[in-house]
Amino acid sequence: MASGGRSQVWEHFTKGPSGTVTCNICTASVSQGSGSLKFKNTSNLWAHLKSKPKEIYEKTQKEAQPQVPTTSLTQPTLKQVLEKTTKWTLNDPRTEEMDKLLMEMIATDILPFAIVEGAGFKRVMAKAEPRYPLKTEKFFRTKKMDEIYTGVVNKIKKLLSVENAGNSISFTTDCWSGSNEALMSLTAHFIDKKWKKVQLVLTVKSLSQSHTGQYIGETFLSMLEEWEIDEERVMLVLRDSGANMVKGMRLVEMPDLSCSAHILHLVINDGLSSQRVVVDILAKLKKIATHFNHSVTAQQRLSKIQEELGVPQHSIIQAVQTRWNSTLHMLVRMIEQKRAITAYASDHGHFSCLSAEEWSIASNLAETLGPLEEVTLEFSREDSSTSCILPCLAVLQCLLESEGPTTRGIQTTRKFMLDSLQKRFAKVKDAKEVVLACVLDPRYKQGPLVPEILVKVKTWLKEAMETSPPDSATETPSEETDPKRPRTEDQVPSLLDSLYDTVLLPSTSEAVEPEGIIEELERYFREPVIDRKSGNPYDWWKHNTNRFTRLSALARQYLSCPPSSVMSERVFSTIGNIYEDRQSSLKGENAEKLCFLYYNLPLLDWSY
Template sequence: MSAVWKHFKVSEKDAKFAVCSHCPAELSRGGTSAKTYSTSSLIQHLKSRHPDQHAEYEKDAAAASAAKRKVLSPTPTPSVVDFLEKTKRFASDSAKAKGITKKIMEFIALDDQPFSIVEDVGFGRLIDFIEPRYTMPSRRYFSDVCLPEMYNVVSTQVHELLATDITALSFTTDIWSSDVSPTSMLSLTAQWIDKDFKLRKVVLHSQEFRGSHTAAVISNAFSKMFDTWHIDRSKVHAVVSDNARNVTKAMEESGLKGIRCTAHTIQLAVHDGLLSQRSIADVIAIGRKMIGHFKHSPLAYTHLQSVQEQFGMPPKRLQQDVSTRWNSTYYMLESLFAQKRVLAAYLADHELPATFTAYHWVLIENVLSLLAPFEQITKEISSSDSSVADVIPLLAALKRLLNKEAETDHGVKTTKSALLEAVSTRFSQVESEPLYCIATVLDPRYKDNYFDVGKKQRTREMIQAELEPLGDVDGQGTHSAGEAGNNTDRKRARTTDEPHTSSLSDMFEEILQENIPNVLQRTSSTAQQLDCYLSDVPIPRSNNPLEYWRNNQSRFPDLAQMARRYLSAPSTSTDSERLFSAASHIIDEKRNRLSCEKAEKLLFIKKNLPLFLKK
């Protein structure tokens, strides 16, 4: 509709005429029907009689005309030059091409992709669809040029991170051999607590390890790795490894404080106290035969699935164990026990190479109950934020639990005693080891509540020995009757042992209830810090100890710095083991000819690059 009708309306008497909205004039529309009507006379009337309204009309008409042109032609027609520019391939050194190449290299490293993926048809079509102007480099370019470049960038960032304010570094190490290639690798991961009391971790090495794995060779490899990263030996707090004799000896020859992996030690204790028992070994052997039957017979597994569906259970495979991981044996027995009814129904129509008797099922149930706290401990110490401070309290709770009678002890009392003895023997040195003792006291969740009176005093002396350079400390702290009297309201009632306690968490609470915070005479600033800290009630186990120190470092500055050192040590070598789990994905059947040098670079990027990526 013309913009002129803003100022006119059709006559109600005769549609051939229009009435002006600004004066009484009635004007002919210049035709006899709707097809022949025009607005010329209306526009002329506005121009001669109403100039202001005519100017408004012209403005509205111009705007309507522009809008119409925009609808008919939304984009300008590109020139030939513009068209050719958009179809032109990127130069290999252009910023856009380099950016895409970098992202593809990140994709290869972070997602364990083979270099050959850049030659795959599907991947090539995807990239061509996203950006047709990009020319894909060869796989050799990615492996020989892009990989070293990215490794150098990340390596520089790790060097800069290690050059920050670090009071102590703790390490984990392990040796791994590939199943698909003649490759062995030695790992070294580092972790520390920064000035903001945040736990930081980096992977330093997963290098090829040729020849004999003697202590001398391992020690020499450690020296080279420390030199590569310019690590001051005085800042090396501890190195956590498995219980292999050659690694332990290498720590001694290198002058490093070696810690045995708690998870490995628990593995040995469980094997000594339980898995070596004849009756239990027989049950495990039967379980392996049963699972092996379903694993190697798709038809048998199909029948098992049918029975599971009849019982309204989701189809689930039975879990095979690994002899070197006791908890995998626990999960195997757990999966079998969960399918007890299903297996009984399966046996009604099908055969198995071996079966459990009623006695075996009772034994499995009791063994699972006996091993449950071990499985809980293994999970806790294998978490990414676990430290050596967790070891003594966990062992104290475990020993107390094993000393208690339970309804599920039937048939496993001897095994339970053997487990307790194995745990006590395997961890006999832990409670006298300064590294563990000091770390436990400096963890605000535990403090000295897990020590007897003699060990409390010895641990206090250990801490004082480190605090002495920071101030004058009276090594013989004495009780102040007045202060002790003021803290009687903090005493918690002693509880009697319950004969059927089965929770590991209950053991922690019992131990804390039996210990009253000691308030000692304050004799100097550093001693005062220790006294005040120990007199505070421990924080809940679910709380983060590093957050506590971040919030209380102004109250206990010297202890806070000690905490940065002692709480940096992990309790297991899990980080190195997880590193080699990633290595098994990199050196696999599709990439079994990948050199160790390139595999190490890929692992290094995969583990460290996420630390520096912008989110």
């Protein structure tokens, strides 16, 4: 329609300066009527246009029609108004669903219960759904959380059943102390009947007594009892190397193992603290990092220098004592910002910059530590198994034995790390659970094992196969496929990749003697190893269960355990967020339930 109320017919006519009207189609003059302006109209114009091609006239008429609003002009009835404004009853299914969603939001987003009583939240809810009768903080804290917690517990108990999880479950456990609470965590790890690796947070339990070995052991057993898990189903317990934790597991006779990530942390710290020159350089760098992380002015000045020099405008990273790889990240960032830091020290002082030799040592130290971080990340991955421990240790040994940088202090640092690696991992390397997990992983098999260990392997596997029934609970596909784990990123082969290729070369036929090993084991060893990066050991066993019925049952047990207790540590990071200032008065029992729901609701896809 023509703008400003002007008739659509004027699209085809032009008004001249003397008031005449000319047709744009045929150039004929058309009268608007005689007399004053108020008597002039468009009737003659429409009549003239009608004599022109039919499609022009009809199109113009259609465009001249007033637009009908798309929304209904009908007034809502009283019933409709009441339906949109009347509050739902407390037992209305819609009310209960909203209660459930809000409680799940509080748990999974780590929000304080008091959020439901905030003025802003109430305004949002009143606008989004005015019919919902919003409950108080007390309702969610004392009633709704318990309802959801009970539902999730019951669902997880079904997941932990022998029918789904099999005969063996592995665990990780750790202890944590805050300003108001001391807690002990328990996470469960198993491979379900569909060959999916499952990780569950079972318990975050308050510790009310001194953390003696006996108390730790008793608490562990009580947590198993709460979840109705027989002690015989415990495959392996991953824990830290604390004396009380070690003693606790020994006292209750649980098969246990130290966290490999924690041991590697100690190994690297042994090396870093072995040389005075390295200690001094790291101390200088930490002082520089502290200066920039505690001064906004220093950060602003550094940013200007970075811009002037064309250096990446990254902040300076501060190393923390509890995570060795933060030292590596600090080193890498300092080396990247070397020019900017040197210029800052020259202009503003405040700290002593590194000498040319010290910068060289720092660079070589970062080069040494880089591959070690790759191993740490391998130990910490959610889908990692204890099967990766021996290959990783073999690679680290090759790395530290190789000829590295000749810079002062670095060679000795590497030697100390190698000695510490061999000493601290001695028990882990000989553990039956670690060795068999490696053998039963189709990516590794006997590759990293020496012949004398393979002799034990044959004995252990034969004994285990004689006592373990075939795993009939697992589901197998009808056709065999070549299982692959998709790569998450394009990776250029690293130094570690080449070292893995070396340590995972297939063993000779002499290393695996057939005498005394049943045919199933022989056939498995003759199978080619699958790709370390793209191959998925769980999918491989899923597709080969029918070919190796007894070995697959053992693989389901031994591949279930992670190489580290990192998941238990992550639980405490969550607890720290739950116990922040706005919830500092939260009772320990409620914190345990919130942490439990935080991890397990997404895992269950909010279905329980």
